[in-house]
Amino acid sequence: MENDTLDLDLLQVPEPFxxxxxATERGILILAHxxxxxxxxxxxHFVGDSLELxxxxxxxxxxSICFCGVHFMAExxxxxxxxxxxFVPDMDxxxxxxxxxxxDDLKKYQHHLTEKLGKRPTTVAYVNCSAAVKxxxxxxxxxxxxxxxVESIPExxxxxxxxxxxxxxxxxxxxxxxxxxWNGACEVHELFSIETLNEMKAQHPDAKVMSHPECPKPxxxxxxxVLGTAGMLRLVKESxxxxxxxxxxxxxxxxxxxxxPQNTYIPAPGASCACNLCxxxxxxxxxxxxxxxxEQGPEVDVPxxxxxxxxxxxxxxxxxx
Ligand code: 13P
Ligand code: SF4
Numbered sequence: 387m388e389n390d391t392l393d394l395d396l397l398q399v400p401e402p403f404x405x406x407x408x409a410t411e412r413g414i415l416i417l418a419h420x421x422x423x424x425x426x427x428x429x430x431h432f433v434g435d436s437l438e439l440x441x442x443x444x445x446x447x448x449x450s451i452c453f454c455g456v457h458f459m460a461e462x463x464x465x466x467x468x469x470x471x472x473f474v475p476d477m478d479x480x481x482x483x484x485x486x487x488x489x490d491d492l493k494k495y496q497h498h499l500t501e502k503l504g505k506r507p508t509t510v511a512y513v514n515c516s517a518a519v520k521x522x523x524x525x526x527x528x529x530x531x532x533x534x535x536v537e538s539i540p541e542x543x544x545x546x547x548x549x550x551x552x553x554x555x556x557x558x559x560x561x562x563x564x565x566x567x568w569n570g571a572c573e574v575h576e577l578f579s580i581e582t583l584n585e586m587k588a589q590h591p592d593a594k595v596m597s598h599p600e601c602p603k604p605x606x607x608x609x610x611x612v613l614g615t616a617g618m619l620r621l622v623k624e625s626x627x628x629x630x631x632x633x634x635x636x637x638x639x640x641x642x643x644x645x646x647p648q649n650t651y652i653p654a655p656g657a658s659c660a661c662n663l664c665x666x667x668x669x670x671x672x673x674x675x676x677x678x679x680x681e682q683g684p685e686v687d688v689p690x691x692x693x694x695x696x697x698x699x700x701x702x703x704x705x706x707x
Contacts, residue, residue: 399672402428409679415448415470416675417463419455420615421635421667426454426675433641435616436462436513437530437707443467444704450682454675456481456666460686461517465697466704475674477684479666481514483600486570487549489518496522499546499566507544507566510536511699514572515549517688521695524702529553529599529614531707536561538706552576556599556606574664575600578633582655583608590629590652596621597633597654605633605654622646635664 400408406429409416417439418430427433432442436459443451443463450471453460456479464472492509500506511523512532520526527535536557539545545563547554549570558565578601587595587608596618597609606612611621615638622630623646632639633654642651656662678684688696 397676399676402426402672405429405672405676405679406431409452412450412679413448414450414452414679414682415446416452416454416679417442418453419459419667420619420641421637421664422454422670423637423668424640425672426670427637427640427644429672429675430454435528435530435614435619437528437614438616439463440466440513440528440700441704443470446470452675452679453686454670455479456484456664457686458484458514458516461688461696462513462700464686464688465517465520465693465700468693468697471682471685472687473678473681473683473685475670475678477686479669481666482573483512483514483550483570484516484519487511487515487519487568489516489522492519492522492548492568495568496546499544503544505544507546508539509546509548510539510565511548512550512553513700513703517692517696519548520699521692523548523699525706526699526703528703530616531703532557532599532614533561534707535703536563536565550600552602552606553599555603556612571602572600574635574662575605575633576602577656577662578602578605578654579656580604580608583631583633586631586652586655590631593629593631593652594625595631595633595654601633609633618642619645622649622651625649634662635667636662637664637667 416430418433444466509523513528545565547565548568551567554567595609596611629650636653639651
C-alpha cells in the first residue's frame, strides 16, 4: 500500500472523482448508500439502496470493497462477497434500529413464541440488523422487496418480523397479515413530526408527500406514497415539475436533485430540527474515506460460527427478488 508511512491527517483530500479513480487503479470498489452526503456519493463507484448495494456486492467479484454506509450494510457486503476485503471509513457507524434487536433476546423470544404457538414461527428480518440476528432468521428483506418476501410465506404460517415495528406494521396493513412485530424503530424516521408535516402540507397544497416505511403510522397515513429509497428515486424520475415533501433521511435529496432536477424537494420536518440526518451515516467523512482507502481498513468481518447461517438468510432473499 502506498503512502502508509505518511500522516494522512496532514494530506489534503482530493476531489471525489480523483478518489474514485485512485480506488479504481487499486482494484477497490467504493459502494455508498444514498443517505451518505454528496461528497461520498460522488466518490463512490455505485450509490444505491440496501437491496441494490447487496446485489452489487454479490455480483462485484471485487478484491476490496470500501463500504460507505453503516455497519450492518458492510457486514451484508461481506456475507455476499466473502472473498473480498470489506472495510469502512468509520467502524462506529452503527444503526439504532439494528441495535434494538440483540441476538440473545431474539433467541429467547423465538423460543417463547414456539412454546406459545405450538409451532416455530418463520422469522423475517429487515436487513437493518446484525449478522448474529440474520443467522437466527429464516429470510431477510429490505424496504425494496419486503412485500414480495412476506408474500412468499404461506398465509397460515405464523411470522415474527424483526426489528422494525413500523415497516412490519405497514406490511401487516397493506398485505392483510398479522405478523408478530419486534418493538424496534429507527431513531431518524421516528422523529418526523406529524404536526409540522401537516403545517407543511397546508403551506404547499400541491406537493406530494413520500415517506419511508420506517416512519410511524401517522406519517405514513399523511403520505401520498410510502416507498423505500429506490422506489422514491423511481417515482421522482418519472415525475415532472412536481414538488415533493420527503419523509426520509435528508441526504436522499442530494440524489433526487442530481437525478431528477426537474422537481422541487422539501425535507419533511423533524420534531426539533428542520431536517433529518442519520447521525451514524454522518460519521463517515471525506477524510475518513481517504484514510480508509489507504489503510484498507478498518476491516469488517463476520465470525465464522455465524457466517453460513447469516449468508443463507440473505441468499434466500436474493432467490426471491
Ligand atoms: P433502504 O435503502 O432500503 O430504503 O433503507 C434505508 C435505510 O433504512 C437505511 O438505513
Ligand atoms: Fe439505522 Fe435509521 Fe440510520 Fe437507517 S436512518 S442507518 S435505520 S438509524
